[in-house]
Amino acid sequence: MIVWSVGNVIVKGAPMLGLRLAFWRVGAALVLYLILLSFARRRLTVQHLVKSAPAGVALGLYTALFFSAIKLTTIANAAVIGSMQPLILLWISSRYFGEKIGKWLIGMTLVAVAGAAAVVFGSSGQPQWSLEGDALAVVAMLVFAAYFALAKRGRRSVPAFEFQTSVWITGWLALLPVALFDRSTLVVPDAVQWRWVFLMVLVPGTGHLLMNWAHSHIRLSTSSILTLATPAISVVVAALWLGETIGGLQIIGISIVMVSLGLIIERQSSKGSVAEA
16 A cells, blocks of 8 residues: 555656556556566466456556546545545445455444545645546546456466466556557657656556455455555655645544554454454
């Protein structure tokens, strides 16, 4: 979640349009992971690609939508709207993954969501705010929720590194028709832009690998709730790096989010220890 949060700020600062950055970032990640896979003497199979394809398509579409949204609106708004996905994933984790969701967890999630909403409302008057950007962020959030669930399912039968490599392949293929429609997306980045592209591959791209590894070790409900930390961290990093202001309401919202998540993590860890014992 930390590297994803930093990634939000990198997207905002990169001197490229959102769709173009998404296309070349996914393509660069694809090449890098294929090289690393070869050095590790591991190989992809057709089954790996098939099992990972739904998550890859969702990730490709999400990347284009979210990068475009974050270019139009504030980092706080884009990150907080994106973190609304636990409301969807709590239902999905219960319905399709057999996870038990108690009233306490639902209540604490709603408290954390309220804190996240405070971060959004606290930034709505800033000049960087955009209704169009917020709308794109809502669509991106729905697609990301689908990606999260599909990645959890795909990781059941595909190792983490092979899964992530397959995801980059199908994600890039999903973006290719969009890039062909908007030819400006296909313009090769210059030297400065390539630095930002590779920074995206190394920072938030590594976050995807870490999260997909973690899917085999933690509940979907827990991992989805932890995404609520991203707006709080993103707002602080954006203030330090890009000079975006932090208002009093945002500080209150960040505090509520972090305290709520701390309580959730502590309770989930305690339950896990009891289960192991």
